[in-house]
Amino acid sequence: MAISLKRKILDNTDVLAAIGIVGIVVMMVVPLPAALLDILITLNISGSVLTLMLAVFAKDPLEFSALPSLLLMMTLFRLSLNISTTRLVLLDGYAGQVIQQFAQFVIRGNMVVGFIVFAILVIVQFIVITKGAERVSEVAARFTLDAMPGKQMSIDADLNAGMINEQQARDRRKAIQQEADFYGAMDGSTKFIKGDAIAAIIILFVNIIGGFITGVAMQGLPLLAALQKYTMLTIGDGLVSQIPALLISTATGLVVTRASSDKNLGEDLSKQLFRNSKALFITSGVLTLLAFLGLPPFPMLTVAAVLLGVGIILHKNSKVSVVEETAAARESEIEERKKPENVLNLLNIDHMELELGYALIALVDVQQGGDLLDQDCS
16 A cells, blocks of 8 residues: 555656645745644755755765756745745734744844844855855856867767767767756756845845734734834744755755765765875864963864874874785785786787778677677688
8 A cells, every 4th residue: 555655656746746836836825824834834944954965965966956946946935935924924923833933942032133143144145155156056057068069079089989889978968968957057046046035135124014013003012012023923934934045055055066076075075174184283283372372272172182183093094004005015016026927028019900990890899799809810
């Protein structure tokens, strides 16, 4: 039963995606209860974390080729949630437990602190991450398109030389086209995140002003009480939406700045940051010097001791690896000396050259089943 249900779901993912997109649009119009909104907000947060993790573990940008379309869907979903929460805040003065508890947990009920934290999040996302990702996507798309003719010529040369077959050539051409399409799509999809940050600022002020008018004019609340109530709800809503937006922006920046590698981001960072023990020793010494110059000694000396310990371990491991490589080189040299001497290099042998047309390569290429050179010529 479970297997058949799973198979049905996997066979109809296109239908589910279409239903999901239509549902996101319907959310903008149809009022949602607060309990359902809590589930959708939680789904938005979990989807953002999942997207970030996929970006971290991707070894090649094309492994996450669905990211441009995913950015559009996540941005539209987040804006639909903003509209739904705005409707509940202005009508009922309540937008669910997630927003209420989030505001209490992050800013401890202080609307001034909440407004400042929200402003910082928007600035970080809009100016730092999104702006950088947009520029990297633009440059990557331009360079990828400029390099396409050279890559195509290289594939044709390898094909003519018999180094690859027709299927491999088609696969390489398809990969080049996908890479160009991906970076071109990423160049445009970063505009969605940029627009989302601008919309978040506008929604914040609209909710505060609208909530203040609703509380004073319609509910008869005092000025300060109305401002406190609706500002807290609006800032909680803004934080709930902007933190997932920040995670999505970070995932976008990681993907577009990721160079092709056979390892994921964590493996590359650990290998490249901790490959030189001297850099760790110098960093540890700088932190120790800063501690003696008057900076707080406990955090400085703690981090310095950790870096010193890691540097010592790496230095010992590098010595062991050098000794093992030297021993292996000596063993291989001894084995080479034990082999009988090859006198063919001392003889003057006339080389014979055989030229074949491209259509006859299959007769001599062993990988393609050719056995012309293996036949007995006697």
